[in-house]
Amino acid sequence: MKFVFISIVCYLIPLSVANIIADIISKEYDNLLPPKSNDEPVLVNITLSLLNLRSVKAQDLTFTVDLFVHQYWTDNRLTYPSSDVKENSVTLHSSWSNKLWIPDIYFKNGISGEISAQQFKTTYFILHSNKTIFMASRVTVQLVCDMDFTQYPHDSHLCSIKVTSLSDQRSTVELDWSDFIMSKRLHHTDYLIEFVSKDRCDKSYVIVLRL
Ligand SMILES: *[C@@H]1O[C@H](CO)[C@@H](O)[C@H](O)[C@H]1NC(C)=O
Ligand SMILES: *[C@@H]1O[C@H](CO)[C@@H](O)[C@H](O)[C@H]1NC(C)=O
Numbered sequence: 639m640k641f642v643f644i645s646i647v648c649y650l651i652p653l654s655v656a657n658i659i660a661d662i663i664s665k666e667y668d669n670l671l672p673p674k675s676n677d678e679p680v681l682v683n684i685t686l687s688l689l690n691l692r693s694v695k696a697q698d699l700t701f702t703v704d705l706f707v708h709q710y711w712t713d714n715r716l717t718y719p720s721s722d723v724k725e726n727s728v729t730l731h732s733s734w735s736n737k738l739w740i741p742d743i744y745f746k747n748g749i750s751g752e753i754s755a756q757q758f759k760t761t762y763f764i765l766h767s768n769k770t771i772f773m774a775s776r777v778t779v780q781l782v783c784d785m786d787f788t789q790y791p792h793d794s795h796l797c798s799i800k801v802t803s804l805s806d807q808r809s810t811v812e813l814d815w816s817d818f819i820m821s822k823r824l825h826h827t828d829y830l831i832e833f834v835s836k837d838r839c840d841k842s843y844v845i846v847l848r849l
Pocket of ligand 2 (some may be wrong): 682684
Protein backbone atom coordinates (compact mmCIF):
# COMPACT_ATOMS: atom_id res chain seq x y z
CA MET A 639 0.00 0.00 0.00
CA LYS A 640 1.19 3.39 -0.93
CA PHE A 641 0.37 6.62 0.75
CA VAL A 642 0.35 9.77 -1.19
CA PHE A 643 0.71 12.92 0.73
CA ILE A 644 -0.73 15.91 -0.89
CA SER A 645 0.28 19.12 0.64
CA ILE A 646 -1.85 22.16 0.09
CA VAL A 647 -0.03 25.36 0.71
CA CYS A 648 -2.00 28.44 1.29
CA TYR A 649 -0.17 31.61 0.53
CA LEU A 650 -1.31 34.16 3.00
CA ILE A 651 -1.72 37.72 1.93
CA PRO A 652 1.10 39.40 3.83
CA LEU A 653 -1.17 42.03 5.34
CA SER A 654 -4.02 40.75 7.45
CA VAL A 655 -7.18 42.74 7.86
CA ALA A 656 -6.75 42.89 11.62
CA ASN A 657 -3.40 44.52 11.15
CA ILE A 658 -4.80 47.20 8.92
CA ILE A 659 -7.59 48.08 11.33
CA ALA A 660 -5.17 48.55 14.16
CA ASP A 661 -2.89 50.58 11.95
CA ILE A 662 -5.36 52.90 10.25
CA ILE A 663 -7.61 53.97 13.10
CA SER A 664 -6.38 55.14 16.45
CA LYS A 665 -8.32 54.54 19.66
CA GLU A 666 -9.31 58.19 19.73
CA TYR A 667 -10.78 58.13 16.24
CA ASP A 668 -14.40 59.25 16.29
CA ASN A 669 -16.22 58.46 13.07
CA LEU A 670 -18.99 60.94 13.95
CA LEU A 671 -16.60 63.86 13.78
CA PRO A 672 -15.86 65.19 10.32
CA PRO A 673 -12.15 65.37 9.45
CA LYS A 674 -11.97 69.13 9.42
CA SER A 675 -8.57 70.70 9.38
CA ASN A 676 -8.02 74.28 10.54
CA ASP A 677 -11.78 74.46 10.97
CA GLU A 678 -12.22 74.41 7.20
CA PRO A 679 -15.11 72.36 5.79
CA VAL A 680 -14.27 68.90 4.51
CA LEU A 681 -14.04 69.02 0.74
CA VAL A 682 -15.84 66.08 -0.76
CA ASN A 683 -15.50 65.53 -4.45
CA ILE A 684 -18.26 63.56 -6.13
CA THR A 685 -18.60 61.78 -9.44
CA LEU A 686 -21.96 60.34 -10.41
CA SER A 687 -22.25 57.71 -13.09
CA LEU A 688 -25.68 56.95 -14.43
CA LEU A 689 -25.84 53.22 -15.09
CA ASN A 690 -29.45 52.56 -15.81
CA LEU A 691 -32.88 54.13 -16.04
CA ARG A 692 -35.07 51.52 -14.39
CA SER A 693 -38.47 53.05 -14.74
CA VAL A 694 -40.49 56.20 -15.21
CA LYS A 695 -43.74 56.26 -13.29
CA ALA A 696 -46.07 58.83 -14.70
CA GLN A 697 -48.78 58.27 -12.09
CA ASP A 698 -46.57 59.27 -9.16
CA LEU A 699 -44.19 61.55 -11.10
CA THR A 700 -41.05 59.63 -10.26
CA PHE A 701 -38.21 57.96 -12.08
CA THR A 702 -35.80 55.35 -10.78
CA VAL A 703 -32.12 55.18 -11.65
CA ASP A 704 -29.09 53.09 -10.76
CA LEU A 705 -26.04 55.19 -9.99
CA PHE A 706 -22.44 54.72 -9.10
CA VAL A 707 -21.38 57.35 -6.60
CA HIS A 708 -17.67 57.97 -6.26
CA GLN A 709 -16.54 60.34 -3.55
CA TYR A 710 -13.18 61.33 -2.24
CA TRP A 711 -11.98 63.43 0.66
CA THR A 712 -9.00 63.63 2.98
CA ASP A 713 -8.98 62.38 6.56
CA ASN A 714 -5.71 63.35 8.20
CA ARG A 715 -6.56 61.46 11.39
CA LEU A 716 -5.97 58.15 9.64
CA THR A 717 -2.63 56.45 9.61
CA TYR A 718 -1.51 54.83 6.43
CA PRO A 719 -0.11 51.36 7.16
CA SER A 720 3.21 52.19 5.57
CA SER A 721 5.24 49.57 7.41
CA ASP A 722 3.53 46.67 5.65
CA VAL A 723 2.35 48.12 2.40
CA LYS A 724 4.62 48.85 -0.49
CA GLU A 725 1.95 50.40 -2.67
CA ASN A 726 0.65 53.92 -2.41
CA SER A 727 -2.87 52.76 -1.70
CA VAL A 728 -4.79 50.02 0.06
CA THR A 729 -8.26 48.79 -0.74
CA LEU A 730 -10.61 48.47 2.21
CA HIS A 731 -13.67 46.27 2.39
CA SER A 732 -17.15 47.83 2.51
CA SER A 733 -17.46 47.01 6.23
CA TRP A 734 -15.25 50.03 6.81
CA SER A 735 -18.27 52.25 6.31
CA ASN A 736 -19.07 51.59 9.99
CA LYS A 737 -15.63 52.63 11.14
CA LEU A 738 -14.69 55.65 9.07
CA TRP A 739 -16.25 59.04 8.90
CA ILE A 740 -18.15 59.17 5.62
CA PRO A 741 -19.93 62.13 4.04
CA ASP A 742 -23.64 62.39 4.79
CA ILE A 743 -24.82 63.05 1.27
CA TYR A 744 -28.31 62.28 0.09
CA PHE A 745 -30.63 62.86 -2.82
CA LYS A 746 -32.69 65.94 -2.19
CA ASN A 747 -35.43 64.89 -4.57
CA GLY A 748 -35.36 61.28 -3.39
CA ILE A 749 -38.87 59.92 -3.01
CA SER A 750 -38.79 58.67 0.54
CA GLY A 751 -36.83 61.59 1.90
CA GLU A 752 -34.86 59.05 3.86
CA ILE A 753 -31.21 59.50 4.52
CA SER A 754 -29.55 57.72 1.69
CA ALA A 755 -26.89 56.14 3.87
CA GLN A 756 -29.46 53.36 4.21
CA GLN A 757 -29.78 52.90 0.47
CA PHE A 758 -26.11 53.22 -0.33
CA LYS A 759 -24.31 49.99 -0.88
CA THR A 760 -20.68 50.79 -0.44
CA THR A 761 -18.58 48.54 -2.54
CA TYR A 762 -15.11 49.53 -1.41
CA PHE A 763 -12.77 52.21 -0.16
CA ILE A 764 -9.29 53.04 -1.34
CA LEU A 765 -7.01 54.73 1.14
CA HIS A 766 -4.09 56.54 -0.44
CA SER A 767 -0.86 57.17 1.40
CA ASN A 768 -1.62 60.92 1.41
CA LYS A 769 -4.78 60.10 3.42
CA THR A 770 -7.17 60.76 0.61
CA ILE A 771 -10.02 58.28 0.81
CA PHE A 772 -11.88 57.23 -2.26
CA MET A 773 -15.28 55.62 -1.72
CA ALA A 774 -17.29 53.78 -4.34
CA SER A 775 -20.96 53.03 -3.78
CA ARG A 776 -23.86 51.90 -5.84
CA VAL A 777 -27.35 53.12 -5.25
CA THR A 778 -30.80 52.64 -6.72
CA VAL A 779 -32.83 55.72 -6.09
CA GLN A 780 -36.35 56.81 -6.90
CA LEU A 781 -36.49 60.52 -7.62
CA VAL A 782 -39.29 63.01 -7.99
CA CYS A 783 -39.65 64.77 -11.33
CA ASP A 784 -42.22 67.32 -12.26
CA MET A 785 -43.30 65.67 -15.50
CA ASP A 786 -45.60 67.16 -18.03
CA PHE A 787 -47.68 64.74 -20.04
CA THR A 788 -49.72 67.25 -22.01
CA GLN A 789 -47.76 66.39 -25.17
CA TYR A 790 -48.21 62.66 -24.70
CA PRO A 791 -47.10 60.45 -26.42
CA HIS A 792 -44.46 62.93 -27.65
CA ASP A 793 -43.72 64.11 -24.15
CA SER A 794 -40.25 64.81 -22.89
CA HIS A 795 -39.35 65.72 -19.35
CA LEU A 796 -36.63 67.65 -17.66
CA CYS A 797 -35.75 65.63 -14.59
CA SER A 798 -33.01 66.30 -12.11
CA ILE A 799 -30.75 64.41 -9.75
CA LYS A 800 -30.06 66.64 -6.74
CA VAL A 801 -27.27 65.71 -4.37
CA THR A 802 -26.68 67.55 -1.15
CA SER A 803 -25.08 67.10 2.26
CA LEU A 804 -27.22 66.46 5.29
CA SER A 805 -25.01 68.74 7.35
CA ASP A 806 -27.04 71.84 6.81
CA GLN A 807 -24.04 73.95 7.63
CA ARG A 808 -21.76 74.53 4.71
CA SER A 809 -19.00 74.82 7.29
CA THR A 810 -18.91 71.05 7.80
CA VAL A 811 -18.92 69.58 4.34
CA GLU A 812 -18.42 71.26 1.03
CA LEU A 813 -19.35 69.28 -2.02
CA ASP A 814 -17.67 69.65 -5.34
CA TRP A 815 -18.36 67.93 -8.62
CA SER A 816 -15.73 65.94 -10.32
CA ASP A 817 -17.81 64.61 -13.10
CA PHE A 818 -21.04 63.17 -14.38
CA ILE A 819 -20.82 60.11 -16.57
CA MET A 820 -23.55 58.37 -18.49
CA SER A 821 -23.15 54.73 -19.31
CA LYS A 822 -22.83 54.11 -23.05
CA ARG A 823 -25.18 51.18 -22.74
CA LEU A 824 -27.88 53.39 -21.35
CA HIS A 825 -31.13 52.93 -23.15
CA HIS A 826 -34.70 52.50 -22.19
CA THR A 827 -37.43 51.16 -24.42
CA ASP A 828 -39.58 54.25 -24.01
CA TYR A 829 -37.12 56.99 -23.24
CA LEU A 830 -34.09 58.51 -24.80
CA ILE A 831 -31.93 59.92 -22.04
CA GLU A 832 -30.05 63.09 -22.69
CA PHE A 833 -27.72 64.94 -20.39
CA VAL A 834 -28.74 68.59 -20.22
CA SER A 835 -26.64 70.30 -17.56
CA LYS A 836 -24.91 70.06 -14.23
CA ASP A 837 -24.93 72.92 -11.83
CA ARG A 838 -24.76 74.08 -8.23
CA CYS A 839 -27.94 75.37 -6.77
CA ASP A 840 -28.75 76.15 -3.17
CA LYS A 841 -25.90 74.02 -1.74
CA SER A 842 -27.00 71.08 -3.90
CA TYR A 843 -25.49 69.68 -7.03
CA VAL A 844 -28.03 69.32 -9.72
CA ILE A 845 -27.86 67.21 -12.83
CA VAL A 846 -30.61 67.78 -15.34
CA LEU A 847 -31.60 65.02 -17.73
CA ARG A 848 -34.11 65.00 -20.51
CA LEU A 849 -36.19 61.84 -20.61
C1 LIG B 1 -3.60 61.76 -3.00
O1 LIG B 1 -3.15 60.78 -3.90
C2 LIG B 1 -4.11 60.38 -4.87
C3 LIG B 1 -3.52 59.24 -5.67
O2 LIG B 1 -2.25 59.51 -6.10
C4 LIG B 1 -4.46 61.60 -5.72
O3 LIG B 1 -5.43 61.23 -6.69
C5 LIG B 1 -5.02 62.70 -4.83
O4 LIG B 1 -5.28 63.85 -5.59
C6 LIG B 1 -4.04 63.03 -3.73
N1 LIG B 1 -4.68 63.96 -2.80
C7 LIG B 1 -4.13 65.05 -2.36
C8 LIG B 1 -4.93 65.86 -1.39
O5 LIG B 1 -3.02 65.39 -2.71
C1 LIG C 1 -12.95 67.98 -7.71
O1 LIG C 1 -12.54 67.41 -8.93
C2 LIG C 1 -12.48 68.31 -10.01
C3 LIG C 1 -12.15 67.51 -11.26
O2 LIG C 1 -11.23 66.50 -11.01
C4 LIG C 1 -11.47 69.40 -9.73
O3 LIG C 1 -11.45 70.33 -10.78
C5 LIG C 1 -11.83 70.09 -8.42
O4 LIG C 1 -10.86 71.03 -8.09
C6 LIG C 1 -11.97 69.07 -7.31
N1 LIG C 1 -12.44 69.76 -6.12
C7 LIG C 1 -11.89 69.58 -4.94
C8 LIG C 1 -12.53 70.34 -3.83
O5 LIG C 1 -10.93 68.86 -4.75
